[in-house]
Amino acid sequence: MFIDFETFRTRADKVHALMQAACRATGRDPAGVKLLPVTKTHPPAAAEYVARYGLPAVGENRVQEAVEKRAAVSGALRWELIGHLQSNKAKLAAAHFDRVQSVDSEKLVGLLAKAAADQGKVLPILLQINAGNDPAKFGAEPADAPRLLAAALARPSLRVDGLMTIAPLGATPDETRAHARRTFANLRRIRDELAATHGVALPELSMGMTGDFAEAIAEGSTLIRVGTALFGPRE
Numbered sequence: 265m266f267i268d269f270e271t272f273r274t275r276a277d278k279v280h281a282l283m284q285a286a287c288r289a290t291g292r293d294p295a296g297v298k299l300l301p302v303t304k305t306h307p308p309a310a311a312e313y314v315a316r317y318g319l320p321a322v323g324e325n326r327v328q329e330a331v332e333k334r335a336a337v338s339g340a341l342r343w344e345l346i347g348h349l350q351s352n353k354a355k356l357a358a359a360h361f362d363r364v365q366s367v368d369s370e371k372l373v374g375l376l377a378k379a380a381a382d383q384g385k386v387l388p389i390l391l392q393i394n395a396g397n398d399p400a401k402f403g404a405e406p407a408d409a410p411r412l413l414a415a416a417l418a419r420p421s422l423r424v425d426g427l428m429t430i431a432p433l434g435a436t437p438d439e440t441r442a443h444a445r446r447t448f449a450n451l452r453r454i455r456d457e458l459a460a461t462h463g464v465a466l467p468e469l470s471m472g473m474t475g476d477f478a479e480a481i482a483e484g485s486t487l488i489r490v491g492t493a494l495f496g497p498r499e
């Protein structure tokens with residue numbers, strides 16, 4: 265049985281309280297950090313709860329799952345792709361997502377740009393960077409980020425909002441927290457450099473999940489992607 269709305273509301277209130285505490289602790293304005301609930305593996309009701317709670321968007325990591333779920337959900341939610349995108353799904357992703365956070369190659373930039381142009385729209389994207397140098401994680405290498413950004417900025421059918429990363433896990437909770445701090449500080453540094461060298465703002469830093477969002481907020485996250493703390497463990 266999936267959780268009921270009251271359970272979701274209580275958890276979402278708690279996550280917001282923790283976000284505010286993390287902001288206070290580091291002197292940040294809470295208005296500068298948004299919560300993106302991650303509804304992957306959960307039923308359409310999860311996305312309906314998010315809309316009813318008053319949040320504007322959800323994150324999904326599989327194209328096909330999101331397309332089916334979105335068709336079953338009423339309301340004005342925005343849908344963001346946060347999972348790895350295969351080339352053969354780029355057209356479908358451009359058609360069904362309001363933003364793609366997982367753009368990690370020039371090939372994907374080209375495919376999404378062409379699909380968005382063919383569909384007569386401008387697709388917002390984030391560039392996913394492997395800022396923790398994690399061999400197990402997707403994301404462009406930091407050294408390739410300038411070329412990737414230049415390729416995306418050259419496409420009028422794409423709008424680059426900022427960067428996204430996933431921190432590598434450590435062997436212990438302490439090590440995981442340390443990896444997280446280092447990864448998130450690195451992403452912010454990469455963003456600052458790219459913004460300066462390319463003359464663009466790149467305001468969005470999508471970083472932080474259930475286990476590390478306090479660290480992410482301390483390092484400048486503007487968007488945390490949270491699944492487990494809101495919907496419980498995934499099967």
Ligand SMILES: *Cc1c(COP(=O)(O)O)cnc(C)c1O
Nearest residue numbers: 302325346473474489490491492
């Ligand atoms: C699943 C997922 C999340 C949410 O993870 P939780 O630990 O459940 O909060 C965030 N970001 C990405 C890219 C994910 O795939």
